[in-house]
Amino acid sequence: MHENEEVKDGTSWRCARDLPIALHSLDRRTKFSRPFSQETRQLEQNTARSFPLFLWSNPAKKSLNLSNMRILVTGGAGFIGSHLVDKLMENEKNEVIVADNYFTGSKVNLKKWIGHPRFELIRHDVTEPLLVEVDRIYHLACPASPIFYKYNPVKTIKTNVMGTLNMLGLAKRVGARILLTSTSEVYGDPLVHPQNESYWGNVNPIGVRSCYDEGKRVAETLMFDYHRQHGIEIRIARIFNTYGPRMNIDDGRVVSNFIAQAIRDEPLTVQAPGTQTRSFCYVSDMVDGLIRLMEGDHTGPINIGNPGEFTMLELAENVKELINPKVKIAMVENTPDDPRQRKPDISKAKELLGWEPKVKLRDGLPLMENDFRTRLERPRKC
Numbered sequence: 001m002h003e004n005e006e007v008k009d010g011t012s013w014r015c016a017r018d019l020p021i022a023l024h025s026l027d028r029r030t031k032f033s034r035p036f037s038q039e040t041r042q043l044e045q046n047t048a049r050s051f052p053l054f055l056w057s058n059p060a061k062k063s064l065n066l067s068n069m070r071i072l073v074t075g076g077a078g079f080i081g082s083h084l085v086d087k088l089m090e091n092e093k094n095e096v097i098v099a100d101n102y103f104t105g106s107k108v109n110l111k112k113w114i115g116h117p118r119f120e121l122i123r124h125d126v127t128e129p130l131l132v133e134v135d136r137i138y139h140l141a142c143p144a145s146p147i148f149y150k151y152n153p154v155k156t157i158k159t160n161v162m163g164t165l166n167m168l169g170l171a172k173r174v175g176a177r178i179l180l181t182s183t184s185e186v187y188g189d190p191l192v193h194p195q196n197e198s199y200w201g202n203v204n205p206i207g208v209r210s211c212y213d214e215g216k217r218v219a220e221t222l223m224f225d226y227h228r229q230h231g232i233e234i235r236i237a238r239i240f241n242t243y244g245p246r247m248n249i250d251d252g253r254v255v256s257n258f259i260a261q262a263i264r265d266e267p268l269t270v271q272a273p274g275t276q277t278r279s280f281c282y283v284s285d286m287v288d289g290l291i292r293l294m295e296g297d298h299t300g301p302i303n304i305g306n307p308g309e310f311t312m313l314e315l316a317e318n319v320k321e322l323i324n325p326k327v328k329i330a331m332v333e334n335t336p337d338d339p340r341q342r343k344p345d346i347s348k349a350k351e352l353l354g355w356e357p358k359v360k361l362r363d364g365l366p367l368m369e370n371d372f373r374t375r376l377e378r379p380r381k382c
């Protein structure tokens with residue numbers, strides 16, 4: 001069983017590794033947890049040595065009067081979250097705490113930071129309250145791939161609603177600024193194209209995607225209600241499709257599927273009709289946009305995405321040309337409520353954040369290919 005494979009208990013997303021702990025007595029819990037904690041301690045000890053500890057503990061640093069920022073990233077072991085952590089950790093003034101339940105995230109994404117004196121990793125599910133003293137909360141926690149979020153829809157909507165309530169409660173208690181990563185899916189199957197932030201969307205409230213779409217819409221509502229009622233400092237990013245290294249190889253989303261298929265010489269599965277469009281943003285651009293939004297003066301919502309628009313057939317052709325010209329394209333059945341078009345209007349991000357994406361799809365795809373080839377152990381044939 002894969003380490004992150006979930007247990008089908010209907011309500012939770014435990015990792016398979018937790019199964020004995022969840023189901024057996026305290027004696028067994030001790031038996032199972034001891035080797036794991038030893039292993040973790042060892043990992044932390046080993047890793048810590050590779051960091052220049054003096055940078056953090058040097059008393060001279062105090063005299064520089066650097067104001068440190070303690071930042072919580074929920075979902076920080078995931079794809080976008082871990083890239084965000086990398087960027088935040090580059091700033092020596094930041095201390096970063098990651099809370100993740102590892103349903104779709106993985107410690108491997110954060111391995112270079114484990115043991116770092118400015119970094120902490122907590123196994124935590126945001127549907128439960130969390131009490132930590134922080135100045136900033138980046139609230140990313142939620143599975144984002146349709147196959148994962150549709151797997152346990154009740155848990156998905158709980159994550160979006162209760163998870164956001166818990167993080168807003170924390171923000172209120174400690175006076176932190178909170179950023180929610182909302183989604184282009186709040187626009188549903190949009191009747192306005194490209195989508196700007198004033199468009200209210202066209203979402204099916206009772207469909208198979210609603211747990212995610214409506215969950216994020218409620219999360220946005222909660223953010224604004226806490227802002228108006230309690231004066232919480234909020235930021236809302238509406239993230240459009242994002243791709244890059246560290247996506248789960250079997251994530252199910254289109255870019256990761258096509259790249260893995262091209263590397264494995266399997267047909268690229270274009271879901272019918274193939275004329276539906278998406279706009280793909282490289283992860284480093286996304287992270288830059290999120291940090292600018294957090295540290296800027298505007299609540300949002302603000303679209304963060306790359307306005308370059310492609311049909312799924314065009315995307316398949318690009319992957320074929322760049323990665324494997326011999327690979328076939330296979331038309332397969334689609335899933336219900338798939339949006340037919342999606343493209344962000346990023347005028348607000350440009351004007352208010354001075355942000356626009358830099359990485360073109362044809363430059364980003366090979367970077368992701370390199371990462372996938374390494375993880376799949378399939379080097380490019382010369």
Ligand SMILES: O=C(O)[C@H]1O[C@H](OP(=O)(O)OP(=O)(O)OC[C@H]2O[C@@H](n3ccc(=O)[nH]c3=O)[C@H](O)[C@@H]2O)[C@H](O)[C@@H](O)[C@@H]1O
Pocket residue numbers: 144145146183184185212239240241242252253254255257258269270271272276278312334335338339
């Ligand atoms: O990638 C993302 O960032 C977004 O992914 C999903 O939204 P969706 O646009 O449906 O993402 P995909 O599952 O990657 O699907 C995109 C399009 O590709 C098609 N597709 C998907 C997979 C595949 O193998 N082949 C294929 O043609 C789908 O039918 C769909 O039209 C999530 O719901 C969003 O929250 C998230 O922001």
